[in-house]
Amino acid sequence: MKRLGPSLLARGLLPLVALAALACRGPSVQVKRDVPEDLGASAVVVYPFLFRWQAPPWRAVELSQRLVDVGLAEAGDATLFFGPGEVRVYRPEEDNAWAASDAVAVLAPHGVRPDAALVLRPRAERRVQSGERELVDSHGRTMGRSAQETVVYLGTVEVLHPASQRVVLEVSGEATADPFADVTDDGADPAPELTRLMEDLTREALKGLSGALRPPRAPSPPLATEVAWIPWETPGLAAELEGKDLLDAEVLRRQRLRFANPGVAPAELDALAGLPAGLHVRAVPPGAKLAAGDLVLSLDGRPAPPQALERVRMMQVPAEASVRRSSGRIVSLQLP
Known part of the structure; x- marks a missing residue:
């Protein structure tokens, strides 16, 4: 001993x-x-x-x-x-x-x-x-x-x-x-x-x-109450993934997805891992234009991290959102 x-x-x-x-x-x-x-x-x-x-x-x-x-x-x-x-x-x-x-x-x-x-x-x-x-x-x-x-x-x-x-x-x-x-x-x-x-x-x-801190204008009601960010477009990440074999690249992808969404259950993250980059809508308030299961692919032609969707609530003019519905159909929405 x-x-x-x-x-x-x-x-x-x-x-x-x-x-x-x-x-x-x-x-x-x-x-x-x-x-x-x-x-x-x-x-x-x-x-x-x-x-x-x-x-x-x-x-x-x-x-x-x-x-x-x-x-x-x-x-x-x-x-x-x-x-x-x-x-x-x-x-x-x-x-x-x-x-x-x-x-x-x-x-x-x-x-x-x-x-x-x-x-x-x-x-x-x-x-x-x-x-x-x-x-x-x-x-x-x-x-x-x-x-x-x-x-x-x-x-x-x-x-x-x-x-x-x-x-x-x-x-x-x-x-x-x-x-x-x-x-x-x-x-x-x-x-x-x-x-x-x-x-x-x-x-x-x-x-x-x-x-x-003072908002530029009063925010409109929330567009979503819960979201998950799919971060494949993070600068530098694609190059890192390309330099790895398939297994190591997949492990890194899932780790980055989990880091970006610490409050999301592993089973749900497994389902999100197969989606393209964007902002996955998990829950919405009543009457929202977005629906649970939607994937916001872009806003005004640019990537859509969580803060981009929040900024739309205070914009002077509507933003054009490219949204993939849960059915797979891609639609264009004017937000908010």
Whole structure:
């Protein structure tokens, strides 16, 4: 029988104490707020996630899209959200975001002035702390060494007012990865602690902006009450899939579908995996033009992530939606 014996206290105590303290430390969130009292924001553009370590391009889009989903849940009726797959960002760390991206051109059709929009920039770094302990038998004899590694994510959500090149809000925090946590999503989320941290920081940021978010016009009633996003058009994902064999590509596709829809049951995701890219309608309010089972393929000829359908509710003119009915027939609808 192996156990941790007395020699552990003499030889490995300090590294273990440091690791244990790090792993048990609770979340800590810091908020720096400098929001002008007269700020009125009709739109929030969420940038692709900035990883301070190597990650595939599609990860930067899908993680930020999860933050857009948080925004829709927390403030979807208060402002327009634009996601990371809808804007091209050339220099993500430049405060003059209108010169460093094509966001102004994306905002214009929605009647949003550049001085009435904000940019949400999420980023994180990963720190690794290593240590080791000795394994001893009941007689105190050394049986070997066990390496230990603790991963800590340091996350930040920055809210920028590009028109004044001013950071109006910054929320930061940290989370420690749990190497012993149960994997319940078949590996769809490679860093669940990071995802939860960034979602929490985004909620905190939106709370700090609550008085500054003002819709460009009163939203019409919801077009759908539950949707699922089929993310095959995520920038960079198609190239990644093409480089894999059929089995690995299918595993990756299903993982990305699951990551995009954390609240959808696996059996339903299996059915959605065979559909083309788009926004699957799961439930609608009474009298809606859309129906449960519809797949919104595009809006005004562009892809239809969840925030695009929400923006239609505040548009000046109707949007033309290409919709695949549950029968397979494709129809054109004017929304809202």
